[in-house]
Amino acid sequence: MRSISVNMPLKRYFSLIFILFIAFPAFAQNTFSLSGTIRDASTGETLIGATIKIIGPSSVGTQTNAYGYYALKQVAGNYVVSISYAGYVTVTKSIILNKNIKLDQEIKSANNLSEITISASDRKNENVKSAQMGLERVDMKALNNVPVLLGEKDILKTIQLLPGVKSGGEGNTGFYVRGGAADQNLIILDEAVVYNSSHLLGFFSTFNADAIKDVSLYKGGMPAQYGGRLSSVLDVKMDDGNNKEFKFQGGIGLIASRLKAEGPIVKDRGSFMVSFRRTYIDLFLRASPDSSINGSTLNFYDINAKLNYKIDDKNTIYLSGYFGKDNIGIKDLFENNWGNTTTTIRLNHIFNARLFSNTSLIYNDYSYTVKLLSDVSNFKATSLVRDFNLKQDFQYFSNKHILRFGLNATHHRISPIAITSSQSSQVNNLMQEKRYGLESAVYVSDEWNVSDKLNFLYGMRFSAFSLLGPGNFKTYDDKNNITSSSAVESGVFYKNYFNLEPRFSVSYLFNEQNSIKASYNRNTQNIHILTNATSSSPTDQYVLSSNNIKPEIADQVALGFFKNLKENTYELSAEVYYKWLQNQIDYKNAAQLLANSNLESELLYGVGRAYGLELFFKKKFGKLNGWVGYTLSKTERKFDKINDGNYFPSRQDRTHDFSFVGIYNLSKRWTFSSSLIYSTGNAVTYPAGKYVIGGQINYYYTERNAGRMPYTMRLDLSATLEGKNKGKFQSSWNFGVYNALARKNPYSIEFINDENNPQKTVAQQTSLFGIIPSITWNFKF
Amino acid sequence: MNKLIILVFFVLSLSACKKIIQIDLNNAKPVLVIEGNIDDIFGIQQIKISKTNALDGDDVFPKISGATVKVTDNLGNVNVFTEASPGVYNKTMKGIVGRTYSLAVGFAGQTYIASSTMPKKVVLDSIGILKVNLFGKDRKNLVAYFKDPIDDVNFYRYYMYVNRNLVRNIYVSNDRLTNGNAIRQQFFYSSDDVDQLKTGDKVYLEMLNIDSNIFDYWYSLSQQVDRGPNQNATPSNPSSNITGGALGYFSAQTYQLDSLTVK
Numbered sequence A: 001m002r003s004i005s006v007n008m009p010l011k012r013y014f015s016l017i018f019i020l021f022i023a024f025p026a027f028a029q030n031t032f033s034l035s036g037t038i039r040d041a042s043t044g045e046t047l048i049g050a051t052i053k054i055i056g057p058s059s060v061g062t063q064t065n066a067y068g069y070y071a072l073k074q075v076a077g078n079y080v081v082s083i084s085y086a087g088y089v090t091v092t093k094s095i096i097l098n099k100n101i102k103l104d105q106e107i108k109s110a111n112n113l114s115e116i117t118i119s120a121s122d123r124k125n126e127n128v129k130s131a132q133m134g135l136e137r138v139d140m141k142a143l144n145n146v147p148v149l150l151g152e153k154d155i156l157k158t159i160q161l162l163p164g165v166k167s168g169g170e171g172n173t174g175f176y177v178r179g180g181a182a183d184q185n186l187i188i189l190d191e192a193v194v195y196n197s198s199h200l201l202g203f204f205s206t207f208n209a210d211a212i213k214d215v216s217l218y219k220g221g222m223p224a225q226y227g228g229r230l231s232s233v234l235d236v237k238m239d240d241g242n243n244k245e246f247k248f249q250g251g252i253g254l255i256a257s258r259l260k261a262e263g264p265i266v267k268d269r270g271s272f273m274v275s276f277r278r279t280y281i282d283l284f285l286r287a288s289p290d291s292s293i294n295g296s297t298l299n300f301y302d303i304n305a306k307l308n309y310k311i312d313d314k315n316t317i318y319l320s321g322y323f324g325k326d327n328i329g330i331k332d333l334f335e336n337n338w339g340n341t342t343t344t345i346r347l348n349h350i351f352n353a354r355l356f357s358n359t360s361l362i363y364n365d366y367s368y369t370v371k372l373l374s375d376v377s378n379f380k381a382t383s384l385v386r387d388f389n390l391k392q393d394f395q396y397f398s399n400k401h402i403l404r405f406g407l408n409a410t411h412h413r414i415s416p417i418a419i420t421s422s423q424s425s426q427v428n429n430l431m432q433e434k435r436y437g438l439e440s441a442v443y444v445s446d447e448w449n450v451s452d453k454l455n456f457l458y459g460m461r462f463s464a465f466s467l468l469g470p471g472n473f474k475t476y477d478d479k480n481n482i483t484s485s486s487a488v489e490s491g492v493f494y495k496n497y498f499n500l501e502p503r504f505s506v507s508y509l510f511n512e513q514n515s516i517k518a519s520y521n522r523n524t525q526n527i528h529i530l531t532n533a534t535s536s537s538p539t540d541q542y543v544l545s546s547n548n549i550k551p552e553i554a555d556q557v558a559l560g561f562f563k564n565l566k567e568n569t570y571e572l573s574a575e576v577y578y579k580w581l582q583n584q585i586d587y588k589n590a591a592q593l594l595a596n597s598n599l600e601s602e603l604l605y606g607v608g609r610a611y612g613l614e615l616f617f618k619k620k621f622g623k624l625n626g627w628v629g630y631t632l633s634k635t636e637r638k639f640d641k642i643n644d645g646n647y648f649p650s651r652q653d654r655t656h657d658f659s660f661v662g663i664y665n666l667s668k669r670w671t672f673s674s675s676l677i678y679s680t681g682n683a684v685t686y687p688a689g690k691y692v693i694g695g696q697i698n699y700y701y702t703e704r705n706a707g708r709m710p711y712t713m714r715l716d717l718s719a720t721l722e723g724k725n726k727g728k729f730q731s732s733w734n735f736g737v738y739n740a741l742a743r744k745n746p747y748s749i750e751f752i753n754d755e756n757n758p759q760k761t762v763a764q765q766t767s768l769f770g771i772i773p774s775i776t777w778n779f780k781f
Numbered sequence B: 001m002n003k004l005i006i007l008v009f010f011v012l013s014l015s016a017c018k019k020i021i022q023i024d025l026n027n028a029k030p031v032l033v034i035e036g037n038i039d040d041i042f043g044i045q046q047i048k049i050s051k052t053n054a055l056d057g058d059d060v061f062p063k064i065s066g067a068t069v070k071v072t073d074n075l076g077n078v079n080v081f082t083e084a085s086p087g088v089y090n091k092t093m094k095g096i097v098g099r100t101y102s103l104a105v106g107f108a109g110q111t112y113i114a115s116s117t118m119p120k121k122v123v124l125d126s127i128g129i130l131k132v133n134l135f136g137k138d139r140k141n142l143v144a145y146f147k148d149p150i151d152d153v154n155f156y157r158y159y160m161y162v163n164r165n166l167v168r169n170i171y172v173s174n175d176r177l178t179n180g181n182a183i184r185q186q187f188f189y190s191s192d193d194v195d196q197l198k199t200g201d202k203v204y205l206e207m208l209n210i211d212s213n214i215f216d217y218w219y220s221l222s223q224q225v226d227r228g229p230n231q232n233a234t235p236s237n238p239s240s241n242i243t244g245g246a247l248g249y250f251s252a253q254t255y256q257l258d259s260l261t262v263k
Helices: A002-022 A155-159 A281-286 B002-012 B212-223
Strands: A031-040 A051-055 A060-063 A069-075 A077-084 A091-097 A105-107 A135-138 A165-167 A175-177 A185-189 A212-218 A232-238 A247-252 A256-266 A270-279 A297-312 A315-330 A334-352 A355-372 A379-397 A401-420 A435-449 A454-468 A471-476 A482-488 A493-511 A514-525 A527-530 A541-544 A552-565 A570-587 A603-619 A624-639 A656-665 A670-679 A689-693 A696-700 A712-722 A730-738 A748-753 A761-767 A772-780 B017-021 B032-039 B043-051 B068-073 B078-085 B088-093 B100-107 B110-117 B124-134 B137-147 B155-162 B171-174 B182-187 B202-209 B247-261
Touching (some): A031 A051, A031 A091, A051 A069, A060 A069, A091 A105, A155 A212, A401 A541, A471 A493, A570 A624, B032 B100, B043 B078, B043 B100, B100 B247, B124 B202, B124 B247, B137 B202, B155 B182, B155 B212, B171 B212, B212 B247
Parallel strands (some): A185 A232, B032 B247, B110 B247
Antiparallel strands (some): A031 A069, A051 A060, A051 A077, A135 A212, A247 A256, A270 A297, A297 A315, A315 A334, A334 A355, A379 A401, A401 A435, A435 A454, A493 A514, A552 A570, A570 A603, A603 A624, A624 A656, A656 A670, A670 A712, A689 A696, A730 A772, A748 A761, A761 B017, B032 B043, B043 B088, B068 B078, B124 B137, B137 B182, B155 B202, B202 B247
16 A cells, blocks of 8 residues: 555654754753744734844854744853844844743834845845745835836735746736746645635735735745645735734725724734725726616725734734635626635644744635526526645754644535526536545654754655545546446545655855755645636636546755855845656646536646746845846646647746846935836747638647747836825825836737738737826825 | 636726737648538538648638548448539438448548537527627627427537628537526627627528537637637647548538528
């Protein structure tokens, strides 16, 4: 059995990790711990990734975790402790370490606008030193300055400006990381999976930037605590809320308005945050004199809310949630709505200064409804994916190690589609069988600071997936005929998959400014989106691994060179990666993916490979800051029944991708910014001939995705004017110009007969956006 | 989905823009195209054989003369087709519901083989005109009425002609979601405002019952909206039921015709 062959090396690996860990015990001398939580002095928000150092003959340092907590150990003595964080005034304190000390520290924001938007933050040379590769953190404070479509600041569009991350299309929040597919990104909001991260068919993301505290994107080298998707992890954390005073902020834009309120429940112990956003495009629709337009619907809204309460010094509880909905409708004809819900309850518990625990109970769902209102073919179709998730994470802080271990169990339920119709409708009722799955994992990892020069981050994730009954599970032959069917009862583990996912990263520092890093990691994925459209759609189908669909597997190796210049003002990096993909999914000709009980018969399975070079140059400080990114890459897939079984480029295979972001702080009040992108066109299938069938001209295709769309280039500009300080009330204006060069970038290409010469075929390109100006007013009090 | 995106743009008043562009294309070697239909009406049955043309060539397609064309049914009856005009092979005969017909085409030392079973005929009760209001404009759409049989899996192909011109859309349906019901099948003439049915138009509708392979063939062609790379499925050649490397299809199908004049 597979599980046995997997178990043996697993045991050996875990014992190896523990032996390594135990091999470096505390010294016999008296050592004491320093631990606590680091917060913002004005809001009381915990700070993630703040640096704490005990300076002495042998300095030790660490960073705060996702909850602002840190712990260090040092030999008894007199020391200076320094606490620093990007954009904050560094605090130094003298301590006498003759017992275990708890040091909760609040630090002040430097309020310096020249901090850069997307950065590994002011962690000194953390980008050079840490063994972590492929990590990008988005600084929410400066996100405001990156120009975006219609002035709606958006984390998903901003990360698309980073090397290795490709946009899902113009104005689209979908993204591809290092050659992966759009459904291979793990997108989590306060640990809850967000299945559909787009509003309005992809033009806006579900993340309201007002409510977001921290965004980390892992393109590679995923730490062992994350799992379940192949390509990337986008870990989004919501604001906790100000625990000192009540604050309001909001904005009025062309498309949407936002309002956020936060404040203490019990001062310094607990706080709340609630943020609301809604579009008002349909208000314009209502103004139309045309009765069928003013009866149309087109809007979305979302709510983020969070509560936290510090029960005592050892226990803090967090409750957070998100609810969002999109509505599209044409009067008397058609209605479509969709949205995500997430709820997370978390308990932080400090067992002792060095053992930190977090327990999370998570609920999340994604659902959509389509209604056709026409008289004879009316129906209502609904679909739901929902998860219950239990996570237990431990962090153990030792002198040179941070040990993380934990477990995770997620119960999935997918209700693919349920169609109900009226008696008079010609559409029949249809209830597709629900699917149940249990995804569980245990992991252990160690961040080991071997010496000033050598760091390891290594671990192992053991993941299991079980397809659960009840259900009728079928197998199919080549011609989509059912070859067997087994009716399975509730509670039966019908099909089990076990996978070992090693994660390994190492960094070696030549000196404080230069390092090389290498990593290898394996990821697996058991929930898949089936869509043969190239853009995300609200009606995308989710399926679990099954007797037909095997878990997707990705192995990635990466090697990088990191260099900082001028006291870490400039960061330079070069990373190369190679990725092998197994059990990738594509579709047979004429595949019908929606409302198909034999959906799994329509699938093809193949392999993929992706490789590339990413160059990144960033200026972090100064009046002028920003970055330049360049990616040279290739991503291909191979299926026996497609393209004669040869490798073909994935649609998102773009050879060159270039991005530039520049932010210039002219004065205390004016900030100007611009972004410029260039990318090779998508790989597409062009016809190689034409013929007549059914009395019509049709096109003959040979190689899959052997053609190229024209390249895309776009310059966006924005300017922010801070209002004059009027006591507590602050306001700012943001002006933007999207596509300032008015380039007609390709969205799609179709082949039509030439108007002037109907015997000839010509290619016609559709572009979506011309120049789009925007204006937004933001306020805070 | 594309229609939804266009709707979003329509209301955002962000006009999408179209232009003709130059693209470097590779022209493939020409391949054989076979289009064969056998229906249940006694008369001339036709198999057409042509070749693909280069994309930058004219819409003129080489006709293939001198092929041998034979259709055999599952009872062993052999029908030899003769070339009536270049590339057009005829035989006066009638197909029978339930029989499986096998096509064998021989040309240039190659043999191309296909088979298709003629499905049951679903009676077309009537056709009519339905007025639909879309974005404040009244449109007239052709509809067909029939009763889908509950005991069979049925596949339909329709051809619509307006004033004797074949409408470009590929109309195809099955009863996966509508099995056993009284069906009102609607035919959207055109997505733009230029071509709409108007009073006085003479409209013909052909309704065919086809087998499942042929449904897949037309369905995948119809999925390739505008037949170029767009946000929909990656275009590819629809899977043909003809073996030997030819494009096209061979279909044994039932045939009905109805017509009306738009009032």
